[in-house]
Amino acid sequence: MQWATLAAAALFAQNVAAQGSMLRFACSQLVVERTDPLVNPGMKYTPHLHQIVGGNSFNVTMDPNNDPAKLSTCTSCSFVQDKSNYWTAVMFFKAKNGTYTRVPQVGNGGPQGKLINKGGLDVYYIPSGKTTAFKKGFRMLAGSATNTDPKKVSSGNICHRCWTSPNENTFVGAQPCSGSDTVEIPADTKCKMIRQTIIFPACWDGTNLDSPNHQTHVAYGQGAGASGGGACPSTHPVKLPQVMYELMWNVTSFADKSIWPSDGSNPFVYSMNIGGAAAHGDYVFGWEGDSLQKAMDNNCNLNTACPKAGLTTQTDAQYSACTKAQQAPEEVNGWLKEMPLGEMSIKA
Secondary structure (H helix, E strand, C coil): CHHHHHHHHHHHHHHHHHCCCCEEEEECEEEEECCECCCECCCCCCCCCEEEEEECCCCCCCCCCCCHHHHCCCECECECCECCEEEEECEEEECCCCCEEECCEECCCCCCCCCCCCCCEEEEEECCCCCCCCCCCCEEEEECCCCCCHHHCCCCCEEEEEECCCCCCCCCCCCCCCCCCECCCCCCCCCCEEEEEEECCCEECCCCCCCCCCCCCEECCCCCCCCCCCCCCCCCCEECCEEEEEEEEECHHHCCHHHCCCCCCCCEEECCCCCHHHCEEEEECCECCCHHHHHHHCCCCECCCEHHHCECECCHHHHHCCCCCCCCCCCCCCCECCCCCCCCCCEC
């Protein structure tokens, strides 16, 4: 089993090496709140809860004419030059007594080394061939927060993995969204953690920085998984860096099945109160100047400083200290009587 794990880790590393270097770095939580300037601009107490990472200029509206790189005074991501914002839904555990609590998170390990997060997620920028970095004002969405049908989700782009190792540094499985990975959230007491992967489209129409549904200006290429995106369709000919989010949800404290719902339903749900088919990620570009393009052109790698591109890094203490007060204040920690949906949440 150990040899199989090592072989899978080596294969993923070889695949990455074959397509060139990639950025892989940690982002701690900036804030957890019900705002969504992409889908619900200007609204406080949006339909569901998000965890947001990145530049501290994040706000309820995020006017596309404003540059997060110039407005942010800090970033919760390890690269100083990255003031982008990245956000996802929050995973909750639903107990037999009807109360909910957020599933805690840990940093990610794997063949490229350990990353340290205070909540949040890991971000990848995976180039493939001639890669054009995002432009100021660019934004996009992967997945659908209302989808309940796993058949409508490509398991090569959005997936979950039952992480059977108690240590995130012990790599489990092969490259993301392959093998036994599932669209639905695993519900198995053998899972010590659940790794969530969200892979964004890597092909752009070359004109529009956004679209009404935040999706049609981009498209997936022919490649599946963390491959850099594959060949692009003629409608979206410009190859972008493939953005990938990875999140490690630590479910070890929920292994006692006697506290799971008695109706047999999955106790792990996202903050829309539905399952893995509704997993989604939001992205608002905010790298300083042409630093991301230089990073792609100069094969900057992983989470290390890259002088050729002018990239510098922070310590985990520094990026984790970049936080923001809730703009839609409510209690999101501990046990809650109900999911934060519609009305403000209430402590149990």
